[in-house]
Amino acid sequence: MDFFYVSILSSLLAVFVAFLLYKNKSGSSAGRLPPGKTGFPVIGESYEFLSTGWKGYPEKFIFDRMTKYSSQVFRTHLLGEKAAVFCGATGNKFLFSNENKLVQAWWPKSVDKVFPSSSQSSSKEEAIKMRKMLPNFLKPEALQRYIGVMDYIAGKHFSSNWENQDKVEVFPLCKNYTFWIAARLFVSVEDPAEVAKLLEPFNVLASGLISVPVDLPGTPFNKAIKASNQIRKQLLEIIKQRKIDLAEGKASPTQDIMSHMLTTSDEDGNFMDEANVADKILGLLIGGHDTASSACTFIVKYLAELPEIYEGVYKEQMEIAKSKAPGELLNWEDIKNMKYSWNVACEVLRLAPPLQGAFREALNDFIFNGFSIPKGWKIYWSANSTHRNPECFPEPLKFDPSRFEGSGPAPYTFVPFGGGPRMCPGKEYARLEILVFMHHLVKRFKWEKIIADEKIVVDPMPIPAKGLPVRLFAHK
Numbered sequence: 146m147d148f149f150y151v152s153i154l155s156s157l158l159a160v161f162v163a164f165l166l167y168k169n170k171s172g173s174s175a176g177r178l179p180p181g182k183t184g185f186p187v188i189g190e191s192y193e194f195l196s197t198g199w200k201g202y203p204e205k206f207i208f209d210r211m212t213k214y215s216s217q218v219f220r221t222h223l224l225g226e227k228a229a230v231f232c233g234a235t236g237n238k239f240l241f242s243n244e245n246k247l248v249q250a251w252w253p254k255s256v257d258k259v260f261p262s263s264s265q266s267s268s269k270e271e272a273i274k275m276r277k278m279l280p281n282f283l284k285p286e287a288l289q290r291y292i293g294v295m296d297y298i299a300g301k302h303f304s305s306n307w308e309n310q311d312k313v314e315v316f317p318l319c320k321n322y323t324f325w326i327a328a329r330l331f332v333s334v335e336d337p338a339e340v341a342k343l344l345e346p347f348n349v350l351a352s353g354l355i356s357v358p359v360d361l362p363g364t365p366f367n368k369a370i371k372a373s374n375q376i377r378k379q380l381l382e383i384i385k386q387r388k389i390d391l392a393e394g395k396a397s398p399t400q401d402i403m404s405h406m407l408t409t410s411d412e413d414g415n416f417m418d419e420a421n422v423a424d425k426i427l428g429l430l431i432g433g434h435d436t437a438s439s440a441c442t443f444i445v446k447y448l449a450e451l452p453e454i455y456e457g458v459y460k461e462q463m464e465i466a467k468s469k470a471p472g473e474l475l476n477w478e479d480i481k482n483m484k485y486s487w488n489v490a491c492e493v494l495r496l497a498p499p500l501q502g503a504f505r506e507a508l509n510d511f512i513f514n515g516f517s518i519p520k521g522w523k524i525y526w527s528a529n530s531t532h533r534n535p536e537c538f539p540e541p542l543k544f545d546p547s548r549f550e551g552s553g554p555a556p557y558t559f560v561p562f563g564g565g566p567r568m569c570p571g572k573e574y575a576r577l578e579i580l581v582f583m584h585h586l587v588k589r590f591k592w593e594k595i596i597a598d599e600k601i602v603v604d605p606m607p608i609p610a611k612g613l614p615v616r617l618f619a620h621k
């Protein structure tokens with residue numbers, strides 16, 4: 146009998162010790178989860194996250210929680226996933242320096258569904274392949290060659306869409322401008338009618354990308370899937386024709402990124418198939434024009450609101466314009482002389498970042514700032530958590546391009562293009578097309594906003610709700 150009680154007692158003791166050990170283990174290796182709340186089942190806090198953007202102030206979702214829970218990290222539940230939002234320069238530094246060590250890229254399920262990869266691999270693997278391919282197309286020598294092409298297209302774009310107009314709606318025109326350049330440089334489509342045909346379905350694509358993935362008729366997600374299929378079909382037609390032209394010597398293997406993709410093999414000697422090339426070009430066309438068109442639109446908005454800033458840009462650009470012979474295209478030297486204009490553009494990117502942030506996935510359990518982040522959780526970094534933070538940018542709402550003079554903002558605070566190994570590979574390309582746009586715009590016009598306090602909608606990029614109509618005044 147004694148033996149019976151002793152064995153029961155020792156078993157209970159063993160269970161108790163095991164419990165304590167487990168508790169202790171989860172306490173030390175896992176730690177406390179970040180403070181925060183996870184909202185409703187399944188949808189979590191997705192509605193608040195997306196709807197603050199639709200109302201025009203996406204930073205509210207972030208700053209409300211930074212104030213309530215922690216200025217460094219908080220817990221939430223977004224787009225169907227348990228998530229932590231890392232904030233401030235410390236959060237950005239941690240994420241950007243731990244890429245592929247503690248975290249890896251992750252895109253919401255909606256992105257994988259809108260872009261189902263024809264090669265059956267995930268958007269993550271495809272992004273790695275894309276990254277390997279881009280340097281050739283975006284290397285400095287190539288970029289310098291594009292300045293002339295961008296200038297030429299900008300000239301045509303402004304003379305056919307802006308000149309001789311009293312009023313224009315800026316956002317659709319900016320899309321037309323950046324898309325025309327992308328269509329010319331990525332796939333050699335230049336004819337305005339063909340460019341317009343290709344652009345049409347893109348207009349519904351972006352808002353379905355970062356959405357709750359409900360595939361029912363009429364939802365943004367459903368419309369985005371249809372649009373992406375339509376674009377892929379058009380691209381496949383262009384690719385088929387290109388292959389014929391390449392075989393007949395009518396197209397060159399280096400004329401654009403499409404030729405490059407069709408004629409370059411990977412390390413195992415395999416060439417990408419047509420469907421895969423179409424997927425990649427589709428991704429690039431989205432990344433490469435929507436972001437920059439949002440930036441150009443906000444440049445027009447801020448220059449209308451701030452006459453003294455307009456004067457500074459005008460002075461700089463007119464000096465460049467006057468130094469050119471008739472018909473001479475802009476070149477690399479001219480771009481280097483656009484310092485003030487680029488500071489202005491950076492201040493616009495700070496206040497209206499085209500991408501609000503991006504997701505990562507935790508590769509293992511790890512601790513950030515004393516809080517445990519479990520393996521598999523999604524992590525979001527937010528540009529606004531530093532861009533509009535008075536600790537990083539004093540008087541954050543003040544438009545002040547001098548913040549970018551000298552050594553500029555502190556590391557990891559100005560992040561419109563992200564940071565670390567995943568920093569936007571199109572940053573320099575975007576800088577060139579934005580500066581060429583500013584050159585053409587101020588050289589020709591002054592303008593005023595028609596709607597004084599037009600609402601801003603962020604879905605997922607910021608745009609003025611009515612497209613920013615302005616009244617144009619051509620220089621005498």
Ligand code: HEM
Nearest residue numbers: 272432433436437440499500503561562563567569571575
């Ligand atoms: C003002 C314009 C632009 C802005 C603000 C912007 C912003 C960004 C940001 C923030 C990221 C990083 C997302 C992350 O951390 O995961 C990114 C990635 C990327 N961007 Fe851009 N971008 C712009 C223009 C472009 C252009 C013109 C191209 C193509 C020519 C491009 C191609 C890409 C690609 C392919 C990636 C994915 C890189 C990867 O996952 O490794 N972007 N962009």
